[in-house]
Amino acid sequence: MKAISGTNLEQAKSHNRRVVIELIRTHGSLSRAAIARMTALTPQTVSNIVEELERSHLLVAAEAQKLARGQPIIPYSINPAGAYSIGLELGRRRASGVLTDLSGAVCARIERQVEHPDPQQAMPVLQSIVEHLKQAFAFDQQRLLGVGIALPGRYAEGGTTSLSPQSLPGWQGFPVGPELEQRLNAPVLVENDATAAAIGERLHGVARGLASFVYLFLAGGGGIGAGMFLDGHLYKGSRNNAGEIGHIIVEPHGRLCSCGKRGCLDRYVSPSVAYDFMGIADTEGLSPDALDALIDRGSDGLDAWLDQAVQPLRQTVDFLELAFDPETIVLGGSLPTSLMRRLAERLEPLHDPIDPGRQRTVPRVMIGMTGKDTAILGAAALPIFSETNPRFDVLQKPVG
Numbered sequence: 148m149k150a151i152s153g154t155n156l157e158q159a160k161s162h163n164r165r166v167v168i169e170l171i172r173t174h175g176s177l178s179r180a181a182i183a184r185m186t187a188l189t190p191q192t193v194s195n196i197v198e199e200l201e202r203s204h205l206l207v208a209a210e211a212q213k214l215a216r217g218q219p220i221i222p223y224s225i226n227p228a229g230a231y232s233i234g235l236e237l238g239r240r241r242a243s244g245v246l247t248d249l250s251g252a253v254c255a256r257i258e259r260q261v262e263h264p265d266p267q268q269a270m271p272v273l274q275s276i277v278e279h280l281k282q283a284f285a286f287d288q289q290r291l292l293g294v295g296i297a298l299p300g301r302y303a304e305g306g307t308t309s310l311s312p313q314s315l316p317g318w319q320g321f322p323v324g325p326e327l328e329q330r331l332n333a334p335v336l337v338e339n340d341a342t343a344a345a346i347g348e349r350l351h352g353v354a355r356g357l358a359s360f361v362y363l364f365l366a367g368g369g370g371i372g373a374g375m376f377l378d379g380h381l382y383k384g385s386r387n388n389a390g391e392i393g394h395i396i397v398e399p400h401g402r403l404c405s406c407g408k409r410g411c412l413d414r415y416v417s418p419s420v421a422y423d424f425m426g427i428a429d430t431e432g433l434s435p436d437a438l439d440a441l442i443d444r445g446s447d448g449l450d451a452w453l454d455q456a457v458q459p460l461r462q463t464v465d466f467l468e469l470a471f472d473p474e475t476i477v478l479g480g481s482l483p484t485s486l487m488r489r490l491a492e493r494l495e496p497l498h499d500p501i502d503p504g505r506q507r508t509v510p511r512v513m514i515g516m517t518g519k520d521t522a523i524l525g526a527a528a529l530p531i532f533s534e535t536n537p538r539f540d541v542l543q544k545p546v547g
């Protein structure tokens with residue numbers, strides 16, 4: 148059995164530093180006095196942390212606001228150029244990479260054509276993308292936090308090795324993270340696409356500042372997964388497979404699923420099912436704009452897909468609300484924005500909530516990031532999250 152770990156001064160320092168970054172990130176800019184008030188840290192501790200973060204370029208001071216009396220107030224904000232991150236994505240036909248700054252803004256992007264690559268073919272391509280990204284934009288390379296890669300799939304016993312690009316052969320058991328790390332000589336973080344997208348949404352998107360939300364990720368290539376932040380923790384489950392909700396049965400004795408069961412959510416709501424209904428055989432052969440135009444135009448096939456998808460999705464939202472009591476459920480994914488919009492429009496009315504009298508500050512369902520960049524921006528968020536998110540398992544201090 149794992150012992151409960153204690154905290155020492157170093158851990159507490161690192162945690163407090165992360166709490167300050169997170170607070171400034173969610174509020175835009177804050178003075179030292181405001182940070183001290185909101186974190187319950189002493190003014191001296193806050194001063195030390197802010198000075199250290201300013202020295203390491205993660206924070207910048209804005210012009211001091213002069214007051215009629217007393218010391219002028221200096222607001223601090225996140226310095227976008229204070230750190231950088233690289234996100235990678237690998238599909239059947241396309242390998243891509245982005246370089247983002249600390250605010251998540253894309254500074255450079257590179258795409259390469261691939262053809263159903265096995266690991267031996269893909270690794271040099273990913274390595275070359277990273278090397279070119281580092282040359283494509285002028286920045287202090289000491290400030291590169293690391294490289295994130297988002298992959299669809301489940302975790303095998305003991306780690307990340309069974310995550311693999313969808314329906315590509317030769318990836319089962321391949322150690323993506325350690326192999327890339329060796330080639331790139333930089334920290335590499337591997338995460339499943341739904342969790343990576345949830346992290347991106349919490350750092351830079353509609354879930355910024357939310358402690359509890361469920362992100363429902365609809366993968367363009369098929370498959371539905373959930374990324375979960377519960378009480379400020381990223382929740383991953385006992386074997387890292389929490390959120391595999393695409394395989395919840397929504398239709399007993401329904402359509403056969405790749406997992407062997409019948410009637411799974413995936414087989415009704417996945418974008419790939421939408422394309423089947425619309426008679427589009429090869430979405431990777433279409434440009435995202437062409438696909439968007441097809442969906443915007445509408446068709447009998449699209450309507451038929453929506454008709455059979457909306458009830459299973461509504462049921463899933465109901466289940467997630469009842470099971471986890473989140474502040475909101477974010478719908479997003481690497482599917483065309485027009486497809487997500489159509490689905491979300493049809494979702495109302497939702498099932499009655501268990502607490503109809505509740506005062507809500509955010510809607511029950513929100514639309515998060517959609518489009519082809521969703522997973523790759525989530526991947527780029529991984530090193531930033533790992534470096535700056537408060538570690539609630541180290542120690543807990545009320546914030547706000």
Ligand SMILES: [Zn+2]
Binds near residue numbers: 394395404405407
């Ligand atoms: Zn299934």
